[in-house]
């Protein structure tokens with residue numbers, strides 16, 4: 463009951479304000495009494511927990527014109543926020559039907575109605591309302607963002623691209639990265655359907671929109687690997703370092719495989735060494751370099767390399783790799799890794815996550831191109847351990 467009274471506040475305020483305004487304009491007393499009796503009838507219905515009757519009374523008798531629309535919009539929004547979407551829709555539809563609205567107000571009412579439909583899961587109707595709102599050219603930014611959200615929910619990537627482009631034109635918002643991900647979604651669809659030419663075309667569009675799109679480059683490398691073009695795959699994978707070095711951990715395994723196919727392991731080691739200098743402390747590069755030394759039978763070098771790196775850049779992974787190398791023949795050296803265990807473990811007492819969102823902090827074991835937490839694209843990256 464108290465909630466209903468709270469809900470009434472904006473209506474009550476509007477009614478009082480409206481009555482005052484009309485007095486100043488010397489509108490006849492009859493309309494005041496009609497207004498007040500309608501208001502109190504509505505209040506009575508609310509007190510009797512008959513909200514639908516209350517809405518009918520308030521909407522049918524109170525005139526909605528360009529001066530009184532705001533409280534009604536607020537009333538509808540309150541219903542939506544309370545989860546009473548049917549009532550929110552009725553209020554907003556009623557507002558839209560009024561003839562005295564300005565184009566901007568009609569646009570806002572259509573936007574609110576669209577939000578009601580979104581909340582109700584009626585995406586088709588929401589889309590129609592938003593598109594109608596867009597025609598009024600008011601609240602363009604927020605309406606475009608709603609449409610963008612809607613098309614992403616529907617996985618309608620063509621429309622999502624169109625809306626993101628429009629949003630960039632209208633508001634100057636940087637949507638290039640998002641558009642690149644939409645093209646990647648289309649490319650992945652074509653990839654699943656084994657349509658190589660279309661896949662390539664969408665990848666190119668993604669990179670044209672955002673040259674830093676790692677996802678597009680990784681797709682490109684997968685296409686090249688499938689065709690057995692390892693040289694091209696290596697070029698693509700190495701490009702990732704320039705695009706976004708945070709994704710280095712993602713490329714090491716396929717890069718190593720490609721070099722192995724070309725019998726170019728030494729070249730791979732050379733690249734690893736150079737990359738380690740460019741990105742000191744990158745755990746994945748440290749692990750890859752130690753693994754290479756190990757594969758070449760250079761256990762001792764691998765051990766000393768890992769010890770050296772662990773002192774400066776502690777990580778659970780490098781520690782595990784060091785311990786996996788086994789007890790060295792040299793007893794004195796054997797004490798070194800064990801003494802490191804406690805020190806390193808105490809510095810890394812945190813839940814191990816593989817990926818984390820740089821925007822909202824969402825963490826997980828798997829890679830997501832769109833963050834499940836904040837819905838942003840390309841913000842979930844491999845977690846750099848030891849930092």
Ligand SMILES: [Zn+2]
Pocket residue numbers: 819820821822823824833834835836837838841
């Ligand atoms: Zn996030």
